Amino acid sequence: MVLTCIGSSSKGNCYVIQNDSEALIIEAGLPLLEAKKVLSWNIQKVAGCLVSHQHGDHAAFAKEYTDAAIPLLAPEETIKAKTLGYSAKAVTHGKCYKLGNFKVIPFNVYHDVPCVGYLVWHKEFGKLFFATDTYAVPYKFNGINHWLIEANYSDEILDSNIISGRVPAVMRDRLMLSHLSIDNAIGVLKRNDLSQTRHIVLLHLSDGNSNEVEFVRAVRRATGKRTIAAKKGVELNL
Template sequence: MKLTVIGTGSKGNAYLLENEEEALLIECGVNIKAIKQALDFNLRKLVGCIVSHEHGDHAKSIKELMEAGVNVYASAGTHKACGTTSNHRASMIMADVEYQLGNFKIRPFDVRHDAAQPLGFLINHSETGNVLFLTDTMYSPYTFRNLNNIIIEANYSHKVIRVKLQKMEFLKNRVMESHMSLDECINCLNANDLSQVNNIVLIHLSDGNSDEKLFKDEVTKATGKTVTVADNGLQMNFNKTPF
């Protein structure tokens, strides 16, 4: 299995899990052209797209994907906020229910974000094992068993944001109440059993309130795992084991 980062960060998020036979799109917050290019214009390979919430940097191309024949899976609240509820390609999914998309199994769960009905995802495939996808939440009250790969938000540093946004109290509070800090990312990771984890991929780093090298070093030191900071265009092997 290969992970492709089509886009990450406040300008747009979209991630692709793909092997020779099928692909799963996670988020569609970039231009539809970028998604098509990442798939070599073979949208029929997609078993579907899962969307965490309605904000534009995660759902920008939701309607265009449906028009192109792709089924989009999101909460009822997200579809309502996107104006896609009546589209026959819109599939309403609920937390704590398992869904089968091709050979991918998806189990959504609730997250804490300023959106209508946001979700995180536990994704399983025989090649990747259990993949945790967690973004746009201030923290996670859940722990997960038997994780093999993790894609997780590390949006900002408390130290950086207090300095840069000291005169912008509303913006500072909004970020801190809806996104995961580096410290909380590390707390979340360490609350889980990481013994079988192969990769940790840090996503959605803030352009102005983060430090890529610091974040990678701190998470590596805290977990002892292989840590990669996502960047647009990144491609990497994303298998259950490194072999």
């Protein structure tokens, strides 16, 4: 299986996991056309799409996916806000869903609108964790092979930007209550069992309040695991 990042920022988030015969899309914050390109135009092999919440950079194009009859899992509030079609199903925390050969368990996280993360299992890559747009992940997971985890901002960079006037002071409280900082992301990883972990992928880095090189280095140092930052065009063999 190959993971491809189509976008991982406030401009739009979308990821594709695929092999020759099946695929799973995570987030619908970019047009279906962009996913089709990565899929070599074969959307028939798409088992489903997972959406974390209703904000535009994660769900703006969700209706394109349901209009194409792609099964889509999302919080109930997202389905209502985006008036999604019959192929959309509202998820329940802790319940297991099957999309083709992918098994998916959503879990509630903490944003300024209802939001979920996902635990995904497939026989080819094992267990994959996905969480973004949350200020905390209060759960422990065993045997995760691949972590896709938000690392949106650094407290130090954010404070420097506020002092210099580049970022409004009110932004600090909003970020602290809606997004995962690099320090908190590292905290989540260190609280969990990483013995089976093969990859850590940092998601949704802020354009102005993060440092990709330093974030990747910090996570590698803290975990000893291969770490990369998600950005357009990045591919990873799971």
